[in-house]
Amino acid sequence: MAWSIVDVVRMSGVTSRTLRHYDEIGLLTPAWTAGDGHRHYEEPQLLRLQQILVMRELGVGLREIRDVLDSGADRVTVLREHHARLLAEQDRLGTLARTVARTIAELEESEDQDMVSVNRPENLFEGFRPDPAIEAEARERWPEAYERSRRVVEGMSPETTEQWQREATAQMIRFAEHMAAGTPVDDPSVQAEVDGHYKDVCRFWTPNAEAYRGLARTYVEDDRFRENFDRIAVGLADYQHRAMTLYADTRLS
Numbered sequence: 497m498a499w500s501i502v503d504v505v506r507m508s509g510v511t512s513r514t515l516r517h518y519d520e521i522g523l524l525t526p527a528w529t530a531g532d533g534h535r536h537y538e539e540p541q542l543l544r545l546q547q548i549l550v551m552r553e554l555g556v557g558l559r560e561i562r563d564v565l566d567s568g569a570d571r572v573t574v575l576r577e578h579h580a581r582l583l584a585e586q587d588r589l590g591t592l593a594r595t596v597a598r599t600i601a602e603l604e605e606s607e608d609q610d611m612v613s614v615n616r617p618e619n620l621f622e623g624f625r626p627d628p629a630i631e632a633e634a635r636e637r638w639p640e641a642y643e644r645s646r647r648v649v650e651g652m653s654p655e656t657t658e659q660w661q662r663e664a665t666a667q668m669i670r671f672a673e674h675m676a677a678g679t680p681v682d683d684p685s686v687q688a689e690v691d692g693h694y695k696d697v698c699r700f701w702t703p704n705a706e707a708y709r710g711l712a713r714t715y716v717e718d719d720r721f722r723e724n725f726d727r728i729a730v731g732l733a734d735y736q737h738r739a740m741t742l743y744a745d746t747r748l749s
Contacts, residue, residue, distance in 0.1 A: 498527060498536045508545060523562045524548060550578045554585070665728075667693060671736050672729035681739040690736075690743040705748035712740035 518524035526535035716737045725733035
């Protein structure tokens with residue numbers, strides 16, 4: 497039995513343009529093409545498309561997908577590996593949903609919005625993974641630092657990663673408490689927190705004064721970072737930006 501490209505689009509949700517692209521790059525060739533140019537697919541091609549879509553959901557690139565599918569590896573073995581990764585992703589998303597739910601509950605419990613409200617999540621980063629866009633930008637701007645950081649992260653066990661995430665959350669809360677108390681950023685206690693932050697960053701890469709100021713700007717200019725800071729206290733990104741900039745000017749320059 498064969499299905500037209502229209503049928504495959506309807507069944508899979510993949511656009512006809514994408515299917516044509518897959519054909520052009522040799523990733524998914526139709527079973528046959530009619531005289532009018534319409535592509536037709538049979539069961540082997542549908543099974544291959546399923547594997548392509550699963551691996552795309554797991555973040556695998558098209559070139560890597562083609563290499564896996566063309567390697568001649570046992571299909572059941574490959575699917576078992578995909579299934580295990582999907583179950584792990586399911587667990588991660590469940591954890592992420594609980595993390596967001598805790599944040600929503602804490603925000604809803606805040607009664608006085610005119611005062612600085614400091615949320616104290618157990619682990620703000622639990623369930624999160626690096627944003628691909630941020631990783632790509634870091635890889636382009638600081639290739640050596642990115643590569644060193646990547647090796648360090650990949651060498652961390654799940655337990656070590658969770659501990660680091662908890663420590664990072666606790667540090668952000670301490671900054672927020674200084675901000676709520678009206679402590680100026682040049683206060684020795686605030687600068688001591690910045691020194692701890694800088695040393696923590698140095699576990700992954702060692703920024704000079706310019707790079708550390710750039711990291712501080714990222715916290716306020718990138719909505720992805722600012723949102724994370726604001727989950728703990730509104731205005732925290734700006735406060736930490738000023739504290740880090742002062743540290744870079746006085747300690748790193």
